[in-house]
Amino acid sequence: xxxxxxxxxxxxxxxxxxxxxxxxxxxxxxxxxxxxxxxxxxxxxxxxxxxxxxxxxxxxxxxxx
Amino acid sequence: xxxxxxxxxxxxxxxxxxxxxxxxxxxxxxxxxxxxxxxxxxxxxxxxxxxxxxxxxxxxxxxxxxxxxxxxxxxxxxxxxxxxxxxxxxxxxxxxxxxxxxxxxxxxxxxxxxxxxxxxxxxxxxxxxxxxxxxxxxxxxxxxxxxxxxxxxxxxxxxxx
Ligand SMILES: [Zn+2]
Numbered sequence: 205x206x207x208x209x210x211x212x213x214x215x216x217x218x219x220x221x222x223x224x225x226x227x228x229x230x231x232x233x234x235x236x237x238x239x240x241x242x243x244x245x246x247x248x249x250x251x252x253x254x255x256x257x258x259x260x261x262x263x264x265x266x267x268x269x
Numbered sequence: 270x271x272x273x274x275x276x277x278x279x280x281x282x283x284x285x286x287x288x289x290x291x292x293x294x295x296x297x298x299x300x301x302x303x304x305x306x307x308x309x310x311x312x313x314x315x316x317x318x319x320x321x322x323x324x325x326x327x328x329x330x331x332x333x334x335x336x337x338x339x340x341x342x343x344x345x346x347x348x349x350x351x352x353x354x355x356x357x358x359x360x361x362x363x364x365x366x367x368x369x370x371x372x373x374x375x376x377x378x379x380x381x382x383x384x385x386x387x388x389x390x391x392x393x394x395x396x397x398x399x400x401x402x403x404x405x406x407x408x409x410x411x412x413x414x415x416x417x418x419x420x421x422x423x424x425x426x427x428x429x430x
Contacts, residue, residue: 260400
């Protein structure tokens with residue numbers, strides 16, 4: 205079984221992990237309710253997509269946004 | 270290389286996959302709009318389009334071909350008598366996939382799969398009428414989409430409380 209030969213410094217591990225980065229999701233403004241939403245998706249706040257209401261979003265849900 | 274990957278397997282064996290796609294397609298024809306995951310919606314849409322292509326022909330041969338996939342007689346009848354005629358003038362593109370975002374729990378991308386020309390389902394009607402009664406704000410699926418497009422301001426005003 206392979207086993208580490210030398211101690212591994214904190215710096216070494218941290219340097220490796222400098223490449224672990226998060227990317228922010230692209231967000232666009234909903235043309236209908238002006239809330240932020242993901243592009244190419246039905247707006248979860250108002251249920252609109254491509255200029256018409258495609259799904260029903262209850263008002264309680266709308267309020268809590 | 271992506272050789273031999275033409276058919277999305279959806280994590281299922283061939284028989285499981287076929288059974289599931291049949292269910293999805295039949296349910297789409299019954300309800301006119303279904304919610305599922307994005308990959309299932311895309312795959313089901315291919316099969317639904319194929320069935321509608323047959324339904325447009327409206328021949329006995331086409332009916333039998335479709336019957337090998339759509340087992341339910343009532344659905345078959347609806348497909349040929351109701352759905353097919355709606356799309357006679359179209360060269361495909363009879364279904365639409367709308368992306369809904371990510372599902373809580375497993376992070377799967379959800380989508381709506383719907384017929385491009387569709388009727389309002391019973392359930393949608395109920396929801397719409399209930400919403401219309403609840404407040405002045407017209408619910409979903411108002412027959413005239415141009416009637417009003419409330420912006421942020423007008424909508425805030427109409428909110429109760
Ligand atoms: Zn919106």
